[in-house]
Amino acid sequence: MLVAPKVVAAIVGVGLILSGCTNAKDPVPPNPTSTDEPTPLPTTRVPATFQVPDAKCPANYRVGLTVTTDSPGEVGDLDKIVACTTGDGKATYLKNESDAVWTLRNTGTVSGTAFRWGDDLKKDSFRSLFEPSRVLLVPGGVITSTLPPSSLAWDINLPLSVSWEGYELVTEKVASLGDAALIAALKRRTPAGAAIAQCTLTLEQYAKSIDNLEDEHLKMSTVVLNGLGSGIATNKCRELATRVVVLEEGTNRSVTLSAELDLLGQQTTVLEGVESRLGYASRGVRLLKLGIRFLHGG
Numbered sequence: 001m002l003v004a005p006k007v008v009a010a011i012v013g014v015g016l017i018l019s020g021c022t023n024a025k026d027p028v029p030p031n032p033t034s035t036d037e038p039t040p041l042p043t044t045r046v047p048a049t050f051q052v053p054d055a056k057c058p059a060n061y062r063v064g065l066t067v068t069t070d071s072p073g074e075v076g077d078l079d080k081i082v083a084c085t086t087g088d089g090k091a092t093y094l095k096n097e098s099d100a101v102w103t104l105r106n107t108g109t110v111s112g113t114a115f116r117w118g119d120d121l122k123k124d125s126f127r128s129l130f131e132p133s134r135v136l137l138v139p140g141g142v143i144t145s146t147l148p149p150s151s152l153a154w155d156i157n158l159p160l161s162v163s164w165e166g167y168e169l170v171t172e173k174v175a176s177l178g179d180a181a182l183i184a185a186l187k188r189r190t191p192a193g194a195a196i197a198q199c200t201l202t203l204e205q206y207a208k209s210i211d212n213l214e215d216e217h218l219k220m221s222t223v224v225l226n227g228l229g230s231g232i233a234t235n236k237c238r239e240l241a242t243r244v245v246v247l248e249e250g251t252n253r254s255v256t257l258s259a260e261l262d263l264l265g266q267q268t269t270v271l272e273g274v275e276s277r278l279g280y281a282s283r284g285v286r287l288l289k290l291g292i293r294f295l296h297g298g
Helices: 121-127 158-177 179-186 191-208 220-227 236-241 257-266 268-287
Strands: 049-051 066-069 081-085 092-096 102-106 114-117 142-145 152-156 245-247 254-256 292-295
Touching (some): 114 121, 158 179, 158 191, 158 220, 158 268, 179 191, 191 220, 236 257, 257 268
Antiparallel strands (some): 049 066, 092 142, 114 142, 152 292, 245 254
16 A cells, blocks of 8 residues: 655756856956966756656556656666556556666555566565565566556665665575475475575665665675675574575585575675676665656656
């Protein structure tokens, strides 16, 4: 359920303001012999916009929306959400083609409902770990809402994006035991499922405890490794991971899940992937401080 806030936030249009004009009366020409460099005029940065092509929208949500933000950004930060609406503009379709987890906000005066479409077990299992009042759009996820685009805004949630990265890494290790074992774990029927859940929640809590998590100089792969308890005996994630046996990559030898997670720090390709994906999320949080809005493109 998407409930409208009691205080309605007004959306203010942004116009380009020309400044730097001087009084034209009795102008004083510059000294032709001066060697001073001219002072550059200030640059006005305006919010970026991206028009979603109608061709990317499903037939029943056939109108692509204009995606914009309340703070200066770049088009490349906006084009990862396929945002569409119905012909009458009364409902919204969203598909997440980014590597980040986004959360939905109701900015209007009416309540609405969100529906998830085509979720696989892994996406559904991740969402089920968090309170249902938070509407999450996970990587690859699709959501429709009965709210019009003018009542919706989306924000990148960086702690949840960190949590998603760890979730992916842990479930991949559990998948070494086969599809049946992974399914049982995602349904919380085994100790492996308890470890997946704990590691996912611990990562979000750990990420939320870090000041300036979106700092561009912060190594996000280190945040993920620390949250997973690499080398930290008291970490709850690590505690449960020591009780789970998985198959070692490359040898199929039985090892503990905690031992496999410890080895992530030596896997350069894996860490580079984490840095790239969370780098997008971190950059998005810095540039899109007030969230993304969707405007009717018709």
